[in-house]
Amino acid sequence: EKGGYEHFMLKEIFEQPKSIHDTMRGRLILNEGVIKMAGIWDHIEKFKNANRIIIIACGTSWHAGLIGEYLIEEYARVPVEVEYASEFRYRNPIITDKDVVIAISQSGETADTMAALKLAKEKGAFIYGICNVVDSSIARITDAGSYTHAGPEIGVASTKAFTAQLTILTLIAFKLGKHNGNLGNADFMSLIAELDAIPKKIEEVLSSTHELVQNIAKDFVGATNFLYLGRGYNYPAALEGALKLKEISYIHAEGYPAAEMKHGPIALIDENMPIVIIAPKKGHYDKIVSNVQEIKARKGKVIAVVNKGDTQVSAMADYVIEIPETSECFSPIVASVPLQLLAYYIAVYRGANVDQPRNLAKSVTVE
Numbered sequence: 001e002k003g004g005y006e007h008f009m010l011k012e013i014f015e016q017p018k019s020i021h022d023t024m025r026g027r028l029i030l031n032e033g034v035i036k037m038a039g040i041w042d043h044i045e046k047f048k049n050a051n052r053i054i055i056i057a058c059g060t061s062w063h064a065g066l067i068g069e070y071l072i073e074e075y076a077r078v079p080v081e082v083e084y085a086s087e088f089r090y091r092n093p094i095i096t097d098k099d100v101v102i103a104i105s106q107s108g109e110t111a112d113t114m115a116a117l118k119l120a121k122e123k124g125a126f127i128y129g130i131c132n133v134v135d136s137s138i139a140r141i142t143d144a145g146s147y148t149h150a151g152p153e154i155g156v157a158s159t160k161a162f163t164a165q166l167t168i169l170t171l172i173a174f175k176l177g178k179h180n181g182n183l184g185n186a187d188f189m190s191l192i193a194e195l196d197a198i199p200k201k202i203e204e205v206l207s208s209t210h211e212l213v214q215n216i217a218k219d220f221v222g223a224t225n226f227l228y229l230g231r232g233y234n235y236p237a238a239l240e241g242a243l244k245l246k247e248i249s250y251i252h253a254e255g256y257p258a259a260e261m262k263h264g265p266i267a268l269i270d271e272n273m274p275i276v277i278i279a280p281k282k283g284h285y286d287k288i289v290s291n292v293q294e295i296k297a298r299k300g301k302v303i304a305v306v307n308k309g310d311t312q313v314s315a316m317a318d319y320v321i322e323i324p325e326t327s328e329c330f331s332p333i334v335a336s337v338p339l340q341l342l343a344y345y346i347a348v349y350r351g352a353n354v355d356q357p358r359n360l361a362k363s364v365t366v367e
């Protein structure tokens, strides 16, 4: 059932071209130039009149939510707040019937997310679900939603569910933006064409980086700490890369917005500190170049995720992982793939049980 892979996690990483494709199937209709999402369309007035969108989630799904904030604010120009479900539910949040709440949950059973949604529902908010498990508890209490059609995710560390969540959030942002006029037709058409080609790019990344990342992982089996840095859309991707590493390899890792480094974490940097830096060409590249200079001046070990043909960051980095160039909004999907592989192989070489890491459960049904 692992389809020839050693672990479910590796199988699920490799399934991503298909799972992303499945999530778009029947929704992204490229030849008609439309995005069809009944859950959004049937309630379009709710979205149109919303004062703001509040995204509620935990863990990896919360990271997807942060990227959703960048997407929806950029393309639909609707204000978005992203909240940890556990914090939201206990802080007497301000919620009105003009709010749209989007819950993101792979399992659809996360206790804190469920409780936060009940609270928002009581206060009259419209509740939209992005779940992977069909007919799960969260899917059932929402007013509407879109399933991520990623297929069953068995590995405890979320991989294909995360990129499927990003796919849905991207579709929602483009659809709302097109509808409310913030995303012009020409830009809409070129963005959806690019989205349609993402599964192909993921396939390319899997084949071009798999062996390379395995070799890089060998050099970090003994690491005790990691920093992950990114800017813009790739700041949440850095958080997610760090979470993947810590949950399955038990190496302490932190994700940071690259510019925040100088406000504290830079004190940690010496020749023993590996730093994964996500540095695609589109998205504050020059700023990232300066961040890498600051790290190298302190002898940090840089593992850089860059676009093919990159020169500046690559010249300074100790390890270079190349990914194809995309518009900035798609880069977290593409960049996450080698980071999943990196976490996976470091954990495997450390002899960890990657599919069932200690102390973790696939669905967290207690608060």
Ligand code: F6R
Binding pocket: 058, 059, 060, 061, 062, 104, 105, 106, 107, 108, 109, 110, 113, 156, 157, 158, 159, 243, 244, 247, 362, 363, 364
């Ligand atoms: C990380 C991971 C967890 C979950 C979190 C939320 O790999 O799997 O952080 O993302 O427990 O779970 P769902 O999405 O099922 O609500």
